[in-house]
Amino acid sequence: xxxxxxxxxxxxxxxxxxxxxxxxxxxxxxxxxxxxxxxxxxxxxxxxxxxxxxxxxxxxxxxxxxxxxxxxxxxxxxxxxxxxxxxxxxxxxxxxxxxxxxxxxxxxxxxxxxxxxxxxxxxxxxxxxxxxxxxxxxxxxxxxxxxxxxxxxxxxxxxxxxxxxxxxxxxxxxxxxxxxxxxxxxxxxxxxxxxxxxxxxxxxxxxxxxxxxxxxxxxxxxxxxxxxxxxxxxxxxxxxxxxxxxxxxxxxxxxxxxxxxxxxxxxxxxxxxxxxxxxxxxxxxxxxxxxxxxxxxxxxxxxxxxxxxxxxxxxxxxxxxxxxxxxxxxxxxxxxxxxxxxxxxxxxxxxxxxxxxxxxxxxxxxxxxxxxxxxxxxxxxxxxxxxxxxxxxxxxxxxxxxxxxxxxxxxxxxxxxxxxxxxxxxxxxxxxxxxxxxxxxxxxxxxxxxxxxxxxxxxxxxxxxxxxxxxxxxxxxxxxxxxxxxxxxxxxxxxxxxxxxxxxxxxxxxxxxxxxxxxxxxxxxxxx
Amino acid sequence: xxxxxxxxxxxxxxxxxxxxxxxxxxxxxxxxxxxxxxxxxxxxxxxxxxxxxxxxxxxxxxxxxxxxxxxxxxxxxxxxxxxxxxxxxxxxxxxxxxxxxxxxxxxxxxxxxxxxxxxxxxxxxxxxxxxxxxxxxxxxxxxxxxxxxxxxxxxxxxxxxxxxxxxxxxxxxxxxxxxxxxxxxxxxxxxxxxxxxxxxxxxxxxxxxxxxxxxxxxxxxxxxxxxxxxxxxxxxxxxxxxxxxxxxxxxxxxxxxxxxxxxxxxxxxxxxxxxxxxxxxxxxxxxxxxxxxxxxxxxxxxxxxxxxxxxxxxxxxxxxxxxxxxxxxxxxxxxxx
Numbered sequence: 001x002x003x004x005x006x007x008x009x010x011x012x013x014x015x016x017x018x019x020x021x022x023x024x025x026x027x028x029x030x031x032x033x034x035x036x037x038x039x040x041x042x043x044x045x046x047x048x049x050x051x052x053x054x055x056x057x058x059x060x061x062x063x064x065x066x067x068x069x070x071x072x073x074x075x076x077x078x079x080x081x082x083x084x085x086x087x088x089x090x091x092x093x094x095x096x097x098x099x100x101x102x103x104x105x106x107x108x109x110x111x112x113x114x115x116x117x118x119x120x121x122x123x124x125x126x127x128x129x130x131x132x133x134x135x136x137x138x139x140x141x142x143x144x145x146x147x148x149x150x151x152x153x154x155x156x157x158x159x160x161x162x163x164x165x166x167x168x169x170x171x172x173x174x175x176x177x178x179x180x181x182x183x184x185x186x187x188x189x190x191x192x193x194x195x196x197x198x199x200x201x202x203x204x205x206x207x208x209x210x211x212x213x214x215x216x217x218x219x220x221x222x223x224x225x226x227x228x229x230x231x232x233x234x235x236x237x238x239x240x241x242x243x244x245x246x247x248x249x250x251x252x253x254x255x256x257x258x259x260x261x262x263x264x265x266x267x268x269x270x271x272x273x274x275x276x277x278x279x280x281x282x283x284x285x286x287x288x289x290x291x292x293x294x295x296x297x298x299x300x301x302x303x304x305x306x307x308x309x310x311x312x313x314x315x316x317x318x319x320x321x322x323x324x325x326x327x328x329x330x331x332x333x334x335x336x337x338x339x340x341x342x343x344x345x346x347x348x349x350x351x352x353x354x355x356x357x358x359x360x361x362x363x364x365x366x367x368x369x370x371x372x373x374x375x376x377x378x379x380x381x382x383x384x385x386x387x388x389x390x391x392x393x394x395x396x397x398x399x400x401x402x403x404x405x406x407x408x409x410x411x412x413x414x415x416x417x418x419x420x421x422x423x424x425x426x427x428x429x430x431x432x433x434x435x436x437x438x439x440x441x442x443x444x445x446x447x448x449x450x451x452x453x454x455x456x457x458x459x460x461x462x463x464x465x466x467x468x469x470x471x472x473x474x475x476x477x478x479x480x481x482x483x484x485x486x487x488x489x490x491x492x493x494x495x496x497x498x499x500x501x502x503x504x505x506x507x508x509x510x511x512x513x514x515x516x517x518x519x520x521x522x523x524x525x526x527x528x
Numbered sequence: 529x530x531x532x533x534x535x536x537x538x539x540x541x542x543x544x545x546x547x548x549x550x551x552x553x554x555x556x557x558x559x560x561x562x563x564x565x566x567x568x569x570x571x572x573x574x575x576x577x578x579x580x581x582x583x584x585x586x587x588x589x590x591x592x593x594x595x596x597x598x599x600x601x602x603x604x605x606x607x608x609x610x611x612x613x614x615x616x617x618x619x620x621x622x623x624x625x626x627x628x629x630x631x632x633x634x635x636x637x638x639x640x641x642x643x644x645x646x647x648x649x650x651x652x653x654x655x656x657x658x659x660x661x662x663x664x665x666x667x668x669x670x671x672x673x674x675x676x677x678x679x680x681x682x683x684x685x686x687x688x689x690x691x692x693x694x695x696x697x698x699x700x701x702x703x704x705x706x707x708x709x710x711x712x713x714x715x716x717x718x719x720x721x722x723x724x725x726x727x728x729x730x731x732x733x734x735x736x737x738x739x740x741x742x743x744x745x746x747x748x749x750x751x752x753x754x755x756x757x758x759x760x761x762x763x764x765x766x767x768x769x770x771x772x773x774x775x776x777x778x779x780x781x782x783x784x785x786x787x788x789x790x791x792x793x794x795x796x797x798x799x800x801x802x803x804x805x806x807x808x809x810x811x812x813x814x815x816x817x818x819x820x821x822x823x824x825x826x827x828x829x830x831x832x833x834x835x836x837x838x839x840x841x842x843x844x845x846x847x848x849x850x851x852x853x854x855x856x857x858x859x860x861x862x863x864x865x
Contacts, residue, residue, distance in 0.1 A: 115740075386604065478558045481586075489565045490565050
């Protein structure tokens with residue numbers, strides 16, 4: 001018994017140690033190095049330009065969050081609780097931008113609103129000049145990032161609205177009409193999830209690098225990246241990241257306050273489908289309106305991208321220049337997602353069973369790492385591993401995998417944690433009473449039961465790794481770049497056709513995890 | 529989960545095939561490249577084809593302003609990963625010499641390249657150059673003939689220049705400070721402000737502004753000028769300060785340097801020989817980057833003059849590197865960085 005307890009503790013502490021080595025240690029090191037010269041902080045934080053950039057970042061983030069919430073919450077309610085036609089198709093179409101990096105949308109909008117874009121061709125180059133200036137600025141960045149992160153609000157609103165027990169709504173319907181039920185029952189019960197989605201959009205926008213960089217909007221992640229790569233000033237780059245760290249801590253606090261003590265039972269299984277609000281006469285006009293919005297914000301930029309890049313010559317050149325990078329992107333994402341699923345399982349176990357004393361810190365550290373821009377994590381990893389003795393890490397793709405693990409551990413863990421929340425611990429306890437060892441209980445009982453959550457964790461973290469830009473730009477060793485990094489470097493003087501074709505290639509890669517997920521679900525349903 | 533491991537394993541193997549892992553060190557060379565990937569990569573691919581040596585490259589992004597890989601080299605000084613550095617101008621290549629990161633190597637293929645474009649001790653070798661030219665909109669009423677047109681009151685609000693904190697405009701400023709002296713350099717910067725010269729994000733954007741007629745003229749790299757001409761923009765090229773006693777045109781050759789302690793030094797030398805060869809210069813001249821060959825006998829792009837017909841600014845690129853460091857605070861203050 002004692003030996004089993006020790007092996008359990010060793011395994012769980014190993015998982016915690018992996019998180020510390022991958023993410024916490026590099027950050028501590030870079031912080032300590034930069035603190036060695038306080039001048040880094042006084043000169044950087046005393047620079048008015050830094051605060052101008054911070055203000056730009058904050059304005060961009062607030063506008064994006066407000067607009068994504070303004071559009072995403074009503075749409076989530078509309079898709080989850082009304083009889084709007086084509087709800088599934090529209091949900092899928094609006095969620096598409098979440099599947100690939102936001103800079104792809106930026107390139108798509110460039111094809112529409114740029115100097116030589118579709119609008120300029122149609123309405124004349126003076127119009128193109130104006131729209132281009134508008135796109136390459138704060139309004140353009142807000143447009144792109146709102147479109148990119150609206151699905152976060154939409155999907156989480158739908159998820160949490162669907163998690164509301166329909167019997168509560170049906171009981172309320174006996175006394176009042178649908179609007180009052182939505183206002184008094186559905187929205188208050190789903191509010192924590194909706195708030196969480198807004199916090200996530202806020203943090204994702206604050207840490208976004210690719211789209212603002214493409215649109216020449218100097219926000220904090222871009223400034224930190226430039227500080228590091230153009231001036232290679234570790235200390236100044238770390239100091240410049242400090243306001244972001246403060247924002248990350250704020251996000252962490254908000255998340256803890258919003259969800260502390262609240263548990264949600266997803267996949268409501270009360271045997272009764274939620275009844276839908278009948279839209280009546282406005283059903284068709286509303287459907288047309290939403291379809292028009294989808295066409296405008298998703299189909300238009302992506303269609304323009306397809307229009308520009310879908311030629312044999314462009315796709316051939318894209319494959320020739322970036323085929324190897326695309327294969328590597330898949331490989332790194334697969335390895336990282338597998339590591340994240342494995343690590344996520346044990347860290348979820350740690351948090352759910354409160355199996356180590358510092359379980360709350362583990363949870364907080366993961367969320368903190370996620371909220372930090374990849375640039376900051378990259379700086380830390382370079383500081384830690386760039387030594388002759390650790391070339392087996394620094395000079396190989398392992399450094400990139402470590403970066404992904406540090407940044408996205410929280411996603412894999414949280415998804416599996418949701419699975420744990422729906423699994424009775426009595427199952428494991430019964431096996432323990434029957435004499436099954438810990439590893440046997442884990443691999444014989446928990447892993448099969450949590451299979452769908454682990455699969456979902458793998459798919460989602462795969463997508464996040466695949467779309468990441470800033471980590472591979474800083475960390476990919478020579479000859480081992482990813483498709484996103486290659487696209488960013490080819491953007492310097494690359495033809496519009498080539499860039500569009502690279503974006504199409506990137507979009508097609510996202511089909512891989514979806515196919516995997518579909519296949520896994522089919523296998524699962526066959527097995528049952 | 530078994531299927532996930534299976535799929536991961538398969539994909540990793542596939543990715544490994546795509547990456548052509550470094551099975552034999554002698555058949556590999558690592559290069560860090562500041563020249564745009566879209567132009568430099570085909571050259572490196574040709575080298576791979578001709579020699580069988582696999583090239584592993586790291587390229588710069590726009591955001592790193594052509595200094596990202598240089599700074600990576602500085603960070604890796606005690607743990608060099610690269611064999612060769614291909615800079616898109618010689619000043620930053622000379623920074624490597626000053627920092628003890630590069631090592632001397634005089635390629636035989638560069639013997640005919642003028643001495644002005646090579647480091648005397650062989651720490652770097654120049655090849656295929658860009659010239660810093662004025663692009664002028666054809667509808668503009670005044671035609672500038674000198675960089676000093678920027679501070680001519682007649683051009684007030686009509687000129688644009690790229691941010692001098694980054695890229696080749698930084699080198700241009702360092703060259704002007706070196707040739708004119710600090711006092712005149714500072715006066716010039718003050719004059720730019722007084723004359724309401726627009727600051728753009730890049731030379732390409734400056735050329736676009738002139739092409740669209742928003743501004744009359746801009747100082748840009750020759751490749752930006754040629755690109756806009758080839759796209760039918762109504763612009764002319766002016767070689768500034770070509771008169772007797774005038775400062776001439778700043779020429780910025782690509783520069784290639786061998787890294788001290790790089791893992792594949794011999795292959796690095798072979799790659800350097802290849803890069804400075806006439807054949808590479810010919811390819812870079814006909815490519816969209818329209819580089820001016822420095823080897824005699826190689827035809828330049830049709831829009832540009834051969835190097836021999838240009839009055840070249842007499843600068844010592846090693847001094848420019850020092851000057852660049854010393855004027856950075858001035859430039860930062862001027863830009864409000």
